[in-house]
Amino acid sequence: MIIYALDFETYYDKHCSIRQLGPLGYFSHYDFDAYMVSVVGDDGYEFVGHPEDFDWNLLNGNIVLSHNASFDETLYLYGINCGWWPEVKPAEWHCTADMAAAVGLPRSLKNSTAEAFDLEISKSTRDNMSGKTWAGMSKEFQKEVEEYAIKDSVLCLRLWKAYESKWSQFERDISVTNRRIVQRGIPIDVDALRKAKETINELIFETEKAIPWADEKPLLSRKAFDEHCINLGIEPPASLAKTDVDAQRWILAHGHKYKWIEAVTNWRRINTIKKKLDSFDCATMPDNRYYGGIMYFGGHTGRFSGSGGNLNLQNLPREGMFGVNMRNLITAPKGKKLVVVDLSQIEVRTLCWLSGDRETMDAIQESDDIYEAFAIQFGLWSEDKGVLKKRDPKLRHKVKALVLGCGYGAGAKRFAEMYDMPQQEAQDAVDLYRTKLAKVPRYWRKLGKQVDKAYDVGHLSLPLPSGRSLNYGNLRKTLAQGRIQFVSSVNRNGQKRIMKLWGGVLAENLSQALARDIFSFMMLEIDKAGIDIIFHVHDEVVCECDEDEAEETLQKITQIMSTPPEWISDIPLDAEGEILTQYQK
Numbered sequence: 001m002i003i004y005a006l007d008f009e010t011y012y013d014k015h016c017s018i019r020q021l022g023p024l025g026y027f028s029h030y031d032f033d034a035y036m037v038s039v040v041g042d043d044g045y046e047f048v049g050h051p052e053d054f055d056w057n058l059l060n061g062n063i064v065l066s067h068n069a070s071f072d073e074t075l076y077l078y079g080i081n082c083g084w085w086p087e088v089k090p091a092e093w094h095c096t097a098d099m100a101a102a103v104g105l106p107r108s109l110k111n112s113t114a115e116a117f118d119l120e121i122s123k124s125t126r127d128n129m130s131g132k133t134w135a136g137m138s139k140e141f142q143k144e145v146e147e148y149a150i151k152d153s154v155l156c157l158r159l160w161k162a163y164e165s166k167w168s169q170f171e172r173d174i175s176v177t178n179r180r181i182v183q184r185g186i187p188i189d190v191d192a193l194r195k196a197k198e199t200i201n202e203l204i205f206e207t208e209k210a211i212p213w214a215d216e217k218p219l220l221s222r223k224a225f226d227e228h229c230i231n232l233g234i235e236p237p238a239s240l241a242k243t244d245v246d247a248q249r250w251i252l253a254h255g256h257k258y259k260w261i262e263a264v265t266n267w268r269r270i271n272t273i274k275k276k277l278d279s280f281d282c283a284t285m286p287d288n289r290y291y292g293g294i295m296y297f298g299g300h301t302g303r304f305s306g307s308g309g310n311l312n313l314q315n316l317p318r319e320g321m322f323g324v325n326m327r328n329l330i331t332a333p334k335g336k337k338l339v340v341v342d343l344s345q346i347e348v349r350t351l352c353w354l355s356g357d358r359e360t361m362d363a364i365q366e367s368d369d370i371y372e373a374f375a376i377q378f379g380l381w382s383e384d385k386g387v388l389k390k391r392d393p394k395l396r397h398k399v400k401a402l403v404l405g406c407g408y409g410a411g412a413k414r415f416a417e418m419y420d421m422p423q424q425e426a427q428d429a430v431d432l433y434r435t436k437l438a439k440v441p442r443y444w445r446k447l448g449k450q451v452d453k454a455y456d457v458g459h460l461s462l463p464l465p466s467g468r469s470l471n472y473g474n475l476r477k478t479l480a481q482g483r484i485q486f487v488s489s490v491n492r493n494g495q496k497r498i499m500k501l502w503g504g505v506l507a508e509n510l511s512q513a514l515a516r517d518i519f520s521f522m523m524l525e526i527d528k529a530g531i532d533i534i535f536h537v538h539d540e541v542v543c544e545c546d547e548d549e550a551e552e553t554l555q556k557i558t559q560i561m562s563t564p565p566e567w568i569s570d571i572p573l574d575a576e577g578e579i580l581t582q583y584q585k
């Protein structure tokens with residue numbers, strides 16, 4: 001098969017942009033124009049020009065690459081329905097941006113090729129294309145755009161040739177499946193969305209009216225805030241941060257008398273909700289479906305992330321805020337249902353597996369309640385007392401906090417801050433965890449020693465049972481507060497970041513990465529079963545099915561997600577789910 005790298009060039013400006021409108025909202029904008037496609041084949045073929053002049057049949061049965069296939073492939077599929085180009089059937093369509101992230105390179109073509117090939121690529125041409133139609137460009141700039149476009153396709157193909165052998169078929173399948181999920185869209189209750197926007201817009205108006213300097217100075221001006229406090233004879237607080245205890249006490253003391261204080265503290269939160277609702281609205285098409293994005297390998301551990309913009313499906317508020325519940329906007333169409341299933345306490349289970357704690361895994365396997373199993377393990381409960389969840393829910397909550405909070409090396413001080421408990425109680429809890437689950441802290445120490453050994457070679461690689469590894473390059477030592485620390489450069493959200501390395505954080509990384517691999521395997525199995533996943537959040541899948549098939553679909557998904565992959569057949573898994581009309585948590 002021939003491999004072709006393909007890249008579209010399209011009109012954009014600050015109003016007509018994918019970041020603002022989502023993919024289909026952008027493609028359907030009245031100013032949108034896909035005026036160029038560049039195609040480079042590994043057989044020496046090159047084309048750059050208008051899509052109407054390209055022989056699309058060349059792609060039939062061959063492999064297509066794009067650096068950001070969630071854009072280029074989705075545009076291609078959209079354009080078929082618009083009659084912009086013919087339908088052809090490539091054998092495969094892969095994303096080299098996804099590949100770059102998976103093999104440890106930065107996501108962008110500019111940064112990935114800089115690291116891989118020591119090349120400096122200027123994106124000034126792309127920046128200068130903003131607001132310019134093809135007809136409106138000078139002949140000189142048109143030539144510059146053509147050269148820019150073909151160069152991107154050449155580099156896309158070169159990147160694939162250099163790194164595709166390091167990108168497993170399993171990971172390629174996850175990348176493609178995630179793209180298909182996003183392309184299905186999410187059903188939205190557009191009437192509820194309209195009402196939510198009206199509610200927030202009214203609240204924004206009322207909030208701004210309550211701020212005395214709204215017409216004269218920026219709403220969030222700290223200088224204006226302090227001046228108004230002084231004019232009223234009030235000592236302004238040092239901070240207004242939600243996490244600042246003194247700030248919250250100050251607001252509590254004065255907010256009941258001066259309503260503008262509450263207005264200032266709430267305005268930013270209300271405006272954030274407004275932006276999210278606007279994003280929902282802009283990217284919801286006439287078919288009443290929202291088309292956004294979920295980024296494959298958004299984090300160093302491989303977990304998915306939001307794809308940028310004001311709306312991150314991975315981080316929707318759990319509860320309603322200011323009269324708006326954004327999760328409830330996701331509503332099954334008539335005759336359909338949402339089936340929502342998640343992997344139960346998956347990171348607790350992966351940590352036990354990684355640390356080799358077979359005794360705890362067996363206890364989890366045999367118990368109907370994982371936290372009751374841990375309570376028994378800790379010597380805080382016994383089976384003859386009955387069901388922990390019913391008999392002593394407070395103890396169960398404490399055990400849950402202990403299990404979730406102490407697994408990655410948190411000390412007593414940190415644990416006390418996390419769960420707002422007295423220092424001694426936190427110390428007792430940490431000591432209990434480390435004594436009763438001794439294999440976990442032993443695992444931290446083992447990982448810490450591996451970092452120490454890897455320092456001489458400057459690179460640490462930690463294998464996972466799925467076949468991939470977590471890699472930490474540019475390993476070096478730094479001095480912080482009189483202590484030597486190991487640090488590494490890793491990719492987060494497409495950018496290189498400095499990360500401190502020690503046993504606890506590596507245990508967390510590995511536990512999350514393994515959980516991600518297991519969850520991704522489940523997504524592939526659900527997809528193979530012919531069930532439509534429409535989005536996913538952390539360890540949860542949201543599927544859409546016919547109403548009369550909902551019970552059967554729930555059973556199928558639960559069974560799939562409770563069955564471990566062959567490459568980790570001894571891990572105890574569990575899944576639970578529900579059938580919904582409106583998405584919730």
